[in-house]
Amino acid sequence: MTSPVKLRVRGVSVSYPVDGQPREVLTPVDFECREGEFVCLLGPSGCGKSTLLNVIGGFLAPTRGQVLIDGQPVTRPDPRRIFVSQERGVFPWLTVEENIGFGLSDWPAAQREQRVEHYMTMVGLAGSARAYPSELSGGMKQRLELARALAVNPDMLLLDESFNALDAITRHTLRQELLRLWTAERKTILFVTHDLDEAVQLADRVLVMSARPGRIQRVIAIDLPHPRDIASLEYLQYRRQLLDELGLAHRI
């Protein structure tokens, strides 16, 4: 049985004023995401991935077009849809554990504590519970953001290059953890990346975007069960297909 459509992006385009002239960064973008789907947006730097995610998150109004979530037009950010990006950051005046517990203020204290502990340990920050963000490395801050997002149990996660500043081992661990959560709770996940392997390892579908003005150039369904064997022929074929699509196949 196919799940209902969670997200509908209809004819979304965005122009920014540059030197008094509108410059189009997204040309009409149309796609749908089903409930519980894991979709990666993959494309070259500057193609408008973050812009698109900002529109979907309700942080930016499109120049034209519309975004619908659960059939309702998106007009502003909604706490049920958590946006994790490098820029938005964590609250600098709260400690690690307070940051993770921030969205859980109406939970009973014991359950809140347990949940904070769980996500803090999951991202490897249990030893820094009382530290402030200024005392953390870039990668630790990113892990903190992810823990804070997951702790509030959103129905949709919008992740913008969220694993970017992480070392390879932490990156791998968090990918596994994200997949585990996704399998257990079937959240709808939209994951922006320019890491091709991240896309093949995680996604049900990869939306490949063209260079600016960004549009969906190709949709590639990754029909492989998890955990994915990154040395398998099928995996390498998908990887090759994405390289081709990005025009990189003969340059590496």
Ligand SMILES: Nc1ncnc2c1ncn2[C@@H]1O[C@H](COP(=O)(O)OP(=O)(O)OP(=O)(O)O)[C@@H](O)[C@H]1O
């Ligand atoms: N506020 C703004 N005003 C003018 N131009 C902007 C603004 N924000 C983004 N842009 C431009 O829009 C284009 C798309 O930017 P965006 O950040 O969405 O791309 P991206 O695909 O996420 O890039 P990256 O992978 O490098 O993060 C870029 O050319 C950028 O310079």
